[in-house]
Amino acid sequence: MRPRESYRRVFASLKRHHKWFSESIPLIASENIPSPAVREAVASDFGNRYAEGWPGERVYAGCTYIDEVEEECMALARRLFKAGFADVRPISGVVANLAVYSAFSDPGDVMVAPSIPAGGHISHGKKEHSGTAGLVHGLDVEFYPFDAEEMSIDVDKTRKKVDALAKEGRAPRIAMLGGSLFLFPHPVRELAPFLKGHGAHVNYDAAHVAGLVAGGLFQRPLAEGADTMTLSTHKTLFGPQGGLVLGSKEHAEPLKKATFPGLTSSHHVNNMAAKAVAFAEALEFGKKYAAKVVSNARTLAGALASEGFRVLGERRGYTESHQVAVDVTRISDGGSIEAQLEKANIIVNRQLIPGDIRAGRNYLRPGGIRLGVSEVTRLGMGAGEMREIASLIWGVAAGGMDPARAARRAREMRKGFQRARFCFEGSRGAYEYVRMR
């Protein structure tokens, strides 16, 4: 193929993607749609610059305005999360976690973290699963005991397990809380003093729930006893793809060194500016947004249960976050349902759920699907739309509805929801393709 033809095809695919997403029901729990203001910052010349080091102490010239924005960005982050220290340079949630591992542990140390079916993330994982903690930093990962009825970490069993590890001389140096399948707050208050008593540094991974925490919901990890908090800036928080690490002033020096020169050279300076924009939006609109997200998730969960699905966390009202987890083992498997729903323009992800590994299921055909309502909430959807989405999902997954018919209904439904809400300004459509050539 001629280069010009490849070039043309890239843009054709990009445009088709934009159109598809403008006609779909986007329910990936780790995704969101940023404001036009965030997209503008991402497209700026900051993205072509280096700003190694700290504002005022850069390694290169040309950083005058970058420094202004980065100071503002750090101040906004500290205010949004009520933290004494923020490093806005980690380029992703994984890199933020690695900064904490590097700053507060050495290879060979033990870390306790949730397993993947219990909500853990690959960045918390063991070396034999190619998890970041084990593979990249050499941590020896132990999993928390998990209570599948409560859908949370089992506090009593954790105390026993950590006491036993300490007796063997393997007390954890890092305790990771937070996760990817994350319906209910983790027992930070209950466990942090105990874990610290064993010498652990307690980090709370708020990658998923950062937008809720910023809005004053879910939990307040730093106030509840976590030493540091890491997060992604693009999940419930509606910023650009990126990461952030927060703590108190005493954590500043080791974290700064871990981020640079340890883990970044370019820190994607355009995305740093876009983070500042998103933090300002979250300070202004975050409370209303977070409340709407959680109420939509509860409505969707209840509606899915009424349709006939087995929704996890039933005993506790299904969810207190943006997520809904559904056990689909009575119907088929998460992989097949994910594929069926995609044909219906309903975008979800298959999900390992507690009990899957014991039952011999793996990530290709796990027992669950996970749904997140951040993006549809950002578009302005409410309870009525949640019930309609639940009925479409049931129809396609279990009721024999033709996916093409469901896709037409999804497209119809999306007609009234084409702009990002909870932002200062912006007349562009949320999924509008902006041509610069």
Ligand SMILES: *Cc1c(COP(=O)(O)O)cnc(C)c1O
């Ligand atoms: C998504 C996620 C991450 C990784 O974030 P990226 O920004 O994609 O690198 C880390 N931890 C948890 C719990 C996550 O869900």
